[in-house]
Amino acid sequence: LALLVAIVGPILVPSVSSSDWTYRALVFLVASCPCALVLSIPLSYFAGIGKASKSNILVKGGQVLDDLVFMKKAVFDKTGTLSAGVFEVDQVVADNPGELLQLAASLEQYSSHPLAQAILRANTLPLLPMNHPKEFAGRGISGQYNQQTIHLGSSWYMAQHQIDLPETIWHGSLMHLAIDGQYRGTIELKDQMRPTTKSTMQALNHQGITTYVLSGDQNTTVSEMAQAVGIDYAYGQLLPEEKVEKLKELKTQLSPKEKIMFVGDGINDSLVLQQADIGVAMGHQGADISIEVADMVLMKDDLSQILEAMTIAEKTRSIVLNNIILALVTKAIVLVLGALGYAPMLLAVFADVGVTLLAVLNSLRILR
Numbered sequence: 001l002a003l004l005v006a007i008v009g010p011i012l013v014p015s016v017s018s019s020d021w022t023y024r025a026l027v028f029l030v031a032s033c034p035c036a037l038v039l040s041i042p043l044s045y046f047a048g049i050g051k052a053s054k055s056n057i058l059v060k061g062g063q064v065l066d067d068l069v070f071m072k073k074a075v076f077d078k079t080g081t082l083s084a085g086v087f088e089v090d091q092v093v094a095d096n097p098g099e100l101l102q103l104a105a106s107l108e109q110y111s112s113h114p115l116a117q118a119i120l121r122a123n124t125l126p127l128l129p130m131n132h133p134k135e136f137a138g139r140g141i142s143g144q145y146n147q148q149t150i151h152l153g154s155s156w157y158m159a160q161h162q163i164d165l166p167e168t169i170w171h172g173s174l175m176h177l178a179i180d181g182q183y184r185g186t187i188e189l190k191d192q193m194r195p196t197t198k199s200t201m202q203a204l205n206h207q208g209i210t211t212y213v214l215s216g217d218q219n220t221t222v223s224e225m226a227q228a229v230g231i232d233y234a235y236g237q238l239l240p241e242e243k244v245e246k247l248k249e250l251k252t253q254l255s256p257k258e259k260i261m262f263v264g265d266g267i268n269d270s271l272v273l274q275q276a277d278i279g280v281a282m283g284h285q286g287a288d289i290s291i292e293v294a295d296m297v298l299m300k301d302d303l304s305q306i307l308e309a310m311t312i313a314e315k316t317r318s319i320v321l322n323n324i325i326l327a328l329v330t331k332a333i334v335l336v337l338g339a340l341g342y343a344p345m346l347l348a349v350f351a352d353v354g355v356t357l358l359a360v361l362n363s364l365r366i367l368r
Contacts, residue, residue, distance in 0.1 A: 020341065026345070026348075027334075027338035027343055027344070027345055027347075027348040030345065030348040030349060030351075030352055031331055031334040031335050031338055031343070031347075031348040031351040031352060032331065032335060033352045034327075035352055035353070035356045036323070036326070036327035036331075036352070036355045036356040036358075036359045037323070037324065037327050037328075037359075039356055039359070039360060040320075040323040040327070040356070040359030040360055040362070040363050041320055041323065041324070042062075043360060043363045043364075044316055044319050044320045044323060044363040044366065045062030045065060045316060045320070046062075047316070047363050047364060047366040047367050048062070048065050048312055048313065048315070048316030048366050049061075049062065049065070050366075050367060051312050051316075051366050051367055052065075052308075052309055052312050054367075055305065055308050055309075055312070056283075056298075056299040056300045056305065057296065057297070057298060057299065057305050057308065057309050057312075058283065058296065058297040058299060059295075059296050059309065060294075060295050060296065060297075061295070062316075064278060064295045064296055064313075065309075065312070065313040065316050065317065066313070066317065067259045067277050067278050067295075068259075068261075068278060068309060068310050068313035068314075069310075069313050069314055069317050070257055070258055070259045071209060071258075071259045071260070071261050071277075071278060071310070072208075072209060072210065072254055072258040072259065072260070073209065073210050073211075073212065073250055073253075073254065073258075073259075073260040073261070074204050074209050074210070074211050074212070074260075074261045074263070074306075075211075075212040075213075075214060075247060075250065075260065075261065075262045075263070075272075075276070076211070076212065076213050076214070076231070076262075076263045076264075077213075077214060077215065077243075077262075077263065077264035077265060077266065077269050077272075078213055078214075078215035078217060078222060078225065079114060079173075079191065079215065079216075079217070079266070080114060080264075080265040080266060080282065080285055080286075081263050081264055081265050081269075081282060081303075082193060082194065082197050082213060082225070082229065082231075082303070083191040083192060083193050083194065083197075083225075084191065084192050084193070084194055085114050085191065085265065085285055086114070086118075086191065086192070087114050087115055087117070087118035087173065087189040087190065087191050088118055088121075088122070088189065088190060088191075089101070089118055089119060089121075089122035089187060089188070089189055090188045090189060090190040091187075091188050092185065092186075092187050092188075093185055093186045093187075093188070094177075094184060094185025094186070095184075095185070097185070098124075098125060099125075100177055100184060100185040100187070101119065101122060101123050101125070101187065102123055102125040102126075102127075102128065103128065103145070103150060103152075103177060103179075104119050104123070104152050104175060104177055104187055105119050105120050105122075105123035105125075105127060106127045106128040106129075106130050106143075106145065107130055107133065107141050107142070107143050107150060107152045108120055108141065108152070109127055109130075110130065110133040110135065110141065110143070111135050111141055113138075115173060115175060115189055116141075118189050119175065119187060119189075128145055129145070130143035130144065130145055130150070131143060131144040131145065132144050136153065136157060137239075137240065137268055138216045138239060138240060138268050139153050139154055139156060139157040139160075139216070139239070140152055140153015140154060140157035140158075140175075141153065148179050148180050149179070149180055149181075150177065150178070150179055151163065151176075151177070151178045151179075152175055152176070152177045152178075153175065153176065154174065154175070154176070154216070154217075154218065154237070155174065155176065155218055155237075156237050157176075158176050158178065158183070161178070161181070162181070163176075163178045163181055163182075163183055164183060165183055165186075166183070168186075173188070173189045173190070173191065173217050173218075173221060174186055174187070174188055174189070174218065174221075175187045175189070193225070193228070193229060194301070194302070194303060196302055196303050196304040197229050197303055198228075198229040198230060199304065200303040200304050200306060200307060201229050201230040201231055202230050203304075203307050204306075204307075205230060205232070207310075210232050210233070211230075211231045211232045211233070212231065212232065212233045212234070212235070212250065213225070213226050213231050213233075213234045213235070214235050214238055214243045214246055214247070214272070215234075215235070215236050215237075215238065216236070216237065216238055216239065216268075217236050217237070218236055218237055219234075219235075219236035219237055220236075221236065222234045222235070222236035223236070240268040240269075240271055240272070241271070243268075243269075243271075243272045244271050244272050244275055247260070247262060247272050247275050247276060248275060251275075251277075259277040259278060260276055260277050260278070261276055261277065261278040261279075261280060261306075262275070262276035262278070262279055262280065263280040263281075263282075263298075263303070263306070264279075264280075264281065264282075264286075264290060265281060265282035265285055265286040265287065265290060265301075266286075266287055266290065267287045267289055267290065269281075269287075269290050270287070270289045270290050270292075270293050273290055273293050273294050273295075274293050276295075278295050278296060279293060279294040279295045279296070280294055280295070280296045280297070280298060280306065281293075281294035281296075281297050281298070282297075282298055282301045283297040283298055283299035283300070283301065284299065284300065284301040285301055286301075296309060312366070315366055316366055319362055319363055319365060319366055322362060323359040323362055323363065326355060326358065326359060326362070327355050327359060330351050330355050331351050331355070334347055334348055334350075334351035335351075
């Protein structure tokens with residue numbers, strides 16, 4: 001365009017000298033330099049990421065900040081995410097509770113699941129050697145002792161092995177035990193919600209974001225928990241692959257511009273984290289694979305950090321747009337004035353270097 005001004009200008013307006021048109025072209029060239037945009041936009045995102053890191057939030061890229069601005073659905077895992085993930089045995093329903101807890105703990109010694117660790121802590125008797133232990137992720141575990149097959153797991157797991165359970169209304173997380181296909185008792189475990197779970201859900205709902213919980217626990221337990229903390233929709237008794245399908249279903253309900261977030265902590269959550277537009281992992285208690293695949297990591301395991309990240313994202317995007325408008329409007333004015341011969345070179349330098357400095361300083365406001 002500057003070359004066009006230098007060549008076409010003298011032809012269209014011959015009354016102005018060629019040297020004057022050359023000067024105007026140079027003014028045009030200097031003013032049109034895109035330094036303000038090239039420097040300020042990436043710097044704004046770097047500042048946003050830096051601000052998040054100061055708040056113990058690891059954000060893996062500027063795109064994550066943009067996606068947070070357009071988030072319309074927030075999906076949460078239950079155990080270890082909404083709850084603290086530290087279970088305690090509440091009661092053991094069996095003819096011989098101590099023996100049942102011993103058998104359960106003897107199986108759970110081969111598992112790293114939070115429920116397994118709680119059962120191991122509650123057991124006071126020596127662990128028994130189990131043959132051929134086999135774990136079914138998120139559902140249950142089986143093994144053999146004294147030539148008897150022992151199953152320990154959820155209601156779904158028992159149904160899969162054709163083991164009938166008593167018609168009892170249970171609360172909390174449950175682990176049923178059966179020997180040779182015969183039901184022997186149930187271990188009921190309770191978990192505590194994180195202190196900021198309810199306030200975070202309320203804040204998200206207030207901002208028009210629909211909240212969901214996806215869990216492997218029984219439906220009644222998940223529904224009661226969702227109602228207690230203010231989550232809009234609850235889905236229980238889901239396998240890891242079923243969580244992925246449910247998330248994909250929720251994504252289809254959004255427009256291309258709208259985004260969905262999933263927050264989880266366990267190894268089984270890694271597949272869902274990869275499918276979400278914004279995958280968020282717990283940094284302290286979260287599994288390594290979840291932290292690796294997540295787009296954002298809450299280093300303090302505090303759900304309110306999501307709200308803080310959203311605030312940072314909004315501010316970052318606002319400053320990016322401010323910088324774009326500042327640069328384009330200033331340059332457009334100087335370009336027009338320069339082509340008409342009303343802008344000196346000093347004004348062109350301001351439109352380039354001056355606006356760049358202003359945009360950079362504006363970007364640094366994010367860090368405050």
